[in-house]
Amino acid sequence: MSREITITIDDKKIRTVEGKILLWVALANDIYIPHLCAIEGKDLPEASCRLCFVEIEGKNKPVTSCTQPVYDGMVVRTRTAKVDRLVKTAFELLLSDHRLGCASCPKNRNCELQRIAKERKLKLRHTRFKYLGRETAVDDSPDSFSFDPSRxxxxxxxxxxxxxxxxxxxxxxxxxxxxxxxxxFNYESLKDSPCTECGLCVEACPVGALSFKKNT
Ligand code: SF4
Ligand code: SF4
Ligand code: FES
Known part of the structure; x- marks a missing residue:
């Protein structure tokens, strides 16, 4: 049976249910934690973006909030020097493989990278880590959307x-x-794949990699 508990995030007391994932509890209570790879309902989180770090009282290092279940009396800080350092590094690394150019991007003003930069006052440009500039090709084959791997x-x-x-x-x-x-599969174009162009993947993309064509 699910047990009601109280946790504290950034001095805010929150009633929730034991075992829920900390990231979703924070977001549901208007406490923003950067995140890209977390998927609500997925049993085994990838924890690959490394953006959702927080510190928990009693633990000696920051933890990813997308993998952390809540427990009674948990005290969480979303902003500490250690957390900010880790998030900044993860963000900069991520940008090193991301072709910037917001003005010409379909997700401009509705992009999760822009939101993270704004919330955490991070620079949305290539800084410490050089831009890798990998050569990738845009898949423009579907009628309704396109995929740009460089984003x-x-x-x-x-x-x-x-x-x-x-x-x-x-x-x-x-x-x-x-x-x-x-x-x-087999690197065929989306048009030649089993893709039905339902558009659910495009809607799920938090950045400008998958985007609907203008007439869609
Ligand atoms: S995906 Fe976001 S950050 Fe990247 S170019 Fe597009 S709007 Fe800018
Ligand atoms: S295409 Fe969009 S949703 Fe898919 S992995 Fe890339 S950024 Fe994420
Ligand atoms: S949301 Fe990506 S590591 Fe937690």
Whole structure:
């Protein structure tokens, strides 16, 4: 049976249910924690973006809030020197493989990277880590949307939507390390894949990698 508990996040007392995931509890209570890869309802979080760090009283290092269940009496800080340092580094690393250019991006003003930068006062430009500028090709083959891997942050939201909501399975992660990308089976174009153009993956994309075409 679910037990009601009280936790504290940034001095705010919150009534919640034991075992819920801290990130979702914070967001539901208007406490913003940066996050890209977390997916509500997914049993095993990827915890790959490393943006959702917080500190918890009694723990000697920051933890990712998307993997942390809540417990009674938990005291959480979303902003500490350690947390801010980790989030800044994760953000800068992420940008090093992200082709910036917001003015010409379909997600301009509605982009999760822009939101993180604004909330955490981080620079939305390449700073400490040089831009890798990997050569990637835009897949413009679907009638209703296009995929630009150079804007992809590898959050996995589109794959979850494709597999778990649309139940199609047209896309997945391919390759490892720096070459990691979202791709169709056999790297065929989306048009030649089982994609039904339902658009759920496009809606799930938090940045300008998947975007609807203008006439859609
Ligand atoms: S995805 Fe976001 S941060 Fe990147 S270019 Fe587009 S609007 Fe800018
Ligand atoms: S295409 Fe969008 S939703 Fe899919 S992994 Fe890249 S950034 Fe995430
Ligand atoms: S949201 Fe927690 S690591 Fe990405």
């Amino acid at each position: 992809c942050v590898l959050c996995g939201q589109c794959i979850w939507a494709d597999h778990e909501k649309a139940k199609v399975g047209a896309i997945g992660f391919a390759r490892r390390g720096l070459g990691r990308t979202v791709a169709t």
